[in-house]
Amino acid sequence: MRFALSSAFVFSTLVLEALGGTWTIGDTYIGQDFLDNWTFEAEADPTGGRVIYVDQSTALADNLTYVSSDTLIMRVDDTTTLTSSDAGRNSVRIKSNTSYNYHAVVIDARHMPEGCATWPAFWETNDSDWPTAGEVDIVSVNSVPPNLVSLHVGSTCSMPSSRNETGAPQTNDCDVNTDGNDGCGVENPTDNSFGPDFNSAGGGWYAMERTADSVSVWFWSRTDSTVPTDVSSGASSIDTDNWGTPAAYFPNTDCDLSSVFSANNIIFDITLCGDWAGQSSVYSSAGCPDTCEDYVNENPSAFSDAYWDVAAVRVYTTETSS
Numbered sequence: 156m157r158f159a160l161s162s163a164f165v166f167s168t169l170v171l172e173a174l175g176g177t178w179t180i181g182d183t184y185i186g187q188d189f190l191d192n193w194t195f196e197a198e199a200d201p202t203g204g205r206v207i208y209v210d211q212s213t214a215l216a217d218n219l220t221y222v223s224s225d226t227l228i229m230r231v232d233d234t235t236t237l238t239s240s241d242a243g244r245n246s247v248r249i250k251s252n253t254s255y256n257y258h259a260v261v262i263d264a265r266h267m268p269e270g271c272a273t274w275p276a277f278w279e280t281n282d283s284d285w286p287t288a289g290e291v292d293i294v295s296v297n298s299v300p301p302n303l304v305s306l307h308v309g310s311t312c313s314m315p316s317s318r319n320e321t322g323a324p325q326t327n328d329c330d331v332n333t334d335g336n337d338g339c340g341v342e343n344p345t346d347n348s349f350g351p352d353f354n355s356a357g358g359g360w361y362a363m364e365r366t367a368d369s370v371s372v373w374f375w376s377r378t379d380s381t382v383p384t385d386v387s388s389g390a391s392s393i394d395t396d397n398w399g400t401p402a403a404y405f406p407n408t409d410c411d412l413s414s415v416f417s418a419n420n421i422i423f424d425i426t427l428c429g430d431w432a433g434q435s436s437v438y439s440s441a442g443c444p445d446t447c448e449d450y451v452n453e454n455p456s457a458f459s460d461a462y463w464d465v466a467a468v469r470v471y472t473t474e475t476s477s
């Protein structure tokens with residue numbers, strides 16, 4: 156924090172664009188809050204996955220969603236054998252009712268969905284204004300580690316090939332209209348950012364900060380000694396300047412982040428197969444058997460670890476200094 160508190164308040168009222176740094180909490184989502192303040196998007200999967208997203212009452216009745224005072228569980232059906240004429244395996248997709256422009260978000264998760272064909276996501280976009288409002292994929296993994304962080308935006312936008320991040324850039328063109336919408340992606344540096352190793356460590360924290368200047372994503376495994384205390388404690392105020400070099404860093408040098416992004420909702424989903432995890436090359440390179448769709452249809456018990464266990468999502472909406 157580079158400003159004294161009193162000047163920080165003056166400063167923040169004069170500056171309209173968030174620049175990163177110190178933020179205070181806007182919304183905290185724990186347990187029941189996900190039922191009250193998020194929408195269950197009952198629909199076929201827009202990414203072509205072999206799932207049907209169910210409404211909240213079905214999710215609760217079938218225990219595909221379960222909440223307690225400190226836990227949100229979301230999972231796919233792991234008991235029903237499907238035939239090829241069935242529409243898909245029941246699953247859950249929820250989005251925050253509130254949308255956020257400049258903000259920082261921290262997810263504390265104990266477990267993420269893992270297993271062949273499983274493609275979990277924790278991400279942000281505006282469903283009714285895609286791709287104009289932009290998209291940030293914070294967690295978007297299939298059967299192969301590590302996690303891939305990526306941006307997808309509706310117009311010209313690219314990232315410098317060399318930048319200050321600990322992850323490995325894969326592609327630098329963020330425009331959905333080029334390269335088959337593969338986005339600009341950065342692989343996390345460690346395998347514990349993903350399914351099995353993430354889960355065996357007890358999960359961890361993902362954080363994303365979006366300002367007019369940059370989008371940054373950090374990851375800390377549960378037992379990392381480097382996790383900042385404002386992250387691990389769920390503090391009401393955070394200072395991203397103290398979080399160290401992000402895993403993925405997307406600066407505005409060749410991309411007008413203030414125009415390619417607008418207010419986004421936060422989304423969790425679990426799909427199976429789909430546009431990415433279902434590609435035969437991706438699926439088979441993960442060492443997975445059969446075809447993706449047949450595997451999903453015929454092996455319900457293979458999906459018993461395809462669940463999210465979320466302790467909290469905290470959204471920091473007010474920048475108090477930069």
Ligand SMILES: *[C@@H]1O[C@H](CO)[C@@H](O)[C@H](O)[C@H]1NC(C)=O
Pocket residue numbers: 182183184188191192
């Ligand atoms: C959730 O919705 C309730 C009203 O049902 C409201 O009182 C509460 O502030 C909301 N919480 C969040 C975090 O948005």
Ligand SMILES: *[C@@H]1O[C@H](CO)[C@@H](O)[C@H](O)[C@H]1NC(C)=O
Pocket residue numbers: 191192193194195252
């Ligand atoms: C969130 O949106 C859902 C679906 O529109 C609605 O049922 C629910 O009441 C909303 N929650 C709040 C707190 O407004």
Ligand SMILES: *[C@@H]1O[C@H](CO)[C@@H](O)[C@H](O)[C@H]1NC(C)=O
Pocket residue numbers: 218221228
């Ligand atoms: C629903 O899921 C929760 C979390 O996994 C579990 O603790 C609970 O026993 C389940 N309830 C039923 C009725 O199976």
Ligand SMILES: *[C@@H]1O[C@H](CO)[C@@H](O)[C@H](O)[C@H]1NC(C)=O
Pocket residue numbers: 252253254281282283284288418419420
């Ligand atoms: C999504 O984008 C549409 C079109 O720009 C806008 O009207 C709407 O308010 C946005 N939704 C949210 C939740 O911000």
Ligand SMILES: *[C@@H]1O[C@H](CO)[C@@H](O)[C@H](O)[C@H]1NC(C)=O
Pocket residue numbers: 319396398399400401
């Ligand atoms: C990279 O970012 C970190 C964290 O913000 C900073 O401490 C470091 O000085 C930066 N390194 C370079 C080469 O810019």
